[in-house]
Amino acid sequence: MVNSTSQALLPADQARNMAFDKILHKNSSNSQGGLRAMINKDNEAHKAAVVEYFQHWDDKKAEDETEAVRQSRVIDYASLTRQYYNLATDLYEYGWGEAFHFCRFAYGEAFKAAVNRHEHYLASSIGIKPGMRVLDVGCGVGGPAREIVKFTGCHVTGLNINNYQISRAKQYAVKEGLTHKLDFVQGDFMNLPFPDDSFDAVYVIEATVHAPSLESVYREIFRVLKPGGVFGVYEWFMTDAYNNDDLTHRQIRLDIEQGDGIAQMLKVEDGLAAIQAAGFTLETHYDLADDSNDTSVAPWYWPLGTDLRYAQSLSDVLTVLRMNRFGRVVSHAFISVLELLQIAPAGTGKTAESLAKAADALVEGGKKKLFTPMYLMVGRKPEF
Numbered sequence: 001m002v003n004s005t006s007q008a009l010l011p012a013d014q015a016r017n018m019a020f021d022k023i024l025h026k027n028s029s030n031s032q033g034g035l036r037a038m039i040n041k042d043n044e045a046h047k048a049a050v051v052e053y054f055q056h057w058d059d060k061k062a063e064d065e066t067e068a069v070r071q072s073r074v075i076d077y078a079s080l081t082r083q084y085y086n087l088a089t090d091l092y093e094y095g096w097g098e099a100f101h102f103c104r105f106a107y108g109e110a111f112k113a114a115v116n117r118h119e120h121y122l123a124s125s126i127g128i129k130p131g132m133r134v135l136d137v138g139c140g141v142g143g144p145a146r147e148i149v150k151f152t153g154c155h156v157t158g159l160n161i162n163n164y165q166i167s168r169a170k171q172y173a174v175k176e177g178l179t180h181k182l183d184f185v186q187g188d189f190m191n192l193p194f195p196d197d198s199f200d201a202v203y204v205i206e207a208t209v210h211a212p213s214l215e216s217v218y219r220e221i222f223r224v225l226k227p228g229g230v231f232g233v234y235e236w237f238m239t240d241a242y243n244n245d246d247l248t249h250r251q252i253r254l255d256i257e258q259g260d261g262i263a264q265m266l267k268v269e270d271g272l273a274a275i276q277a278a279g280f281t282l283e284t285h286y287d288l289a290d291d292s293n294d295t296s297v298a299p300w301y302w303p304l305g306t307d308l309r310y311a312q313s314l315s316d317v318l319t320v321l322r323m324n325r326f327g328r329v330v331s332h333a334f335i336s337v338l339e340l341l342q343i344a345p346a347g348t349g350k351t352a353e354s355l356a357k358a359a360d361a362l363v364e365g366g367k368k369k370l371f372t373p374m375y376l377m378v379g380r381k382p383e384f
């Protein structure tokens, strides 16, 4: 089940992947997600997904990293991303909710309000208006798309490589009575399944970091945007402070990559060059993580750390206890016991451990300002 094609997936691959994903997730896309869905997965298929995903990282340390190792991950980006979300989606929904992204926190702002405000901010940065046709590239289970539809009155098409996430997004749209404003399509963002000049606006929230080439994915987005249309992205980057020759820095990057399904993470300068090389006129770009030096305001990574003082309500405390360091230790020990008792499928503990390692590295990278998950770039496709 190891797929190492570098090209866009062929229909036969798509059919095979869909069949595999159906076996793996059984009927979880139609029922409750989270821990129950995680436990319910098919054992053999889960084992295969774990092998396919972790072959790229097992026993790889910062000091052993070579360009060839990184390139092998880049070539395999499609299967790597698909299998990562096959393994991680239920834990994400259990721990974080239905919007798979970070956000800024204003003083006194609760978790859910801050998540939604981050989505509204992007929607207004790219000028989404009622009735517009908008594309969400890498839409997850559709949380941000649902919120942006409600906030602006536009129509959103969500695209994602992972079949399970697409079926969960469709399910939520039905549940919320939003099917006339939303559709969801399975596909690879390196080969968008839409004609040229299809959308008034395109946005990406923390997704194109999975691409094998930023310039190529931005070029695809440019192709499907109407002339004069606007593209906005919250991108994951290593910042200017990151030094690849420093082994501590490199280990932080590697831990983020392995626990977040990323073949290779780039620096801000690479992203700025890529969006312009793709043809966009760059209208705005800045790091939202750098926005505040006020220590009374919670940093973007606080829900993953150890600090509970930023929680605004009992609901915030309960939510954050599922995500932060203390909560992870308890829930991951529980998950490992379930795996030992063969209640959870083989490899569930390994997945949880890898996510926990990534969470620590995200906090470390955030504290040291080596990494940002919210570098905003807004570009326009010229009229001619």
Ligand SMILES: CC(C)=CCC[C@@H](C)[C@H]1CC[C@H]2C3=C(CC[C@]12C)[C@@]1(C)CC[C@H](O)C[C@@H]1CC3
Residues within 6 Å of the ligand: 091, 092, 094, 095, 096, 099, 100, 101, 102, 206, 207, 209, 236, 260, 261, 322, 323, 324, 328, 331, 332, 352, 355, 356, 358, 359
């Ligand atoms: C991977 C990309 C590009 C974006 C996703 C960003 C975040 C939503 C995730 C990054 C690390 C994730 C972790 C969790 C939820 C989703 C993230 C914050 C957990 C808190 C889920 C519950 C587990 O027990 C621990 C996870 C740690 C990492």
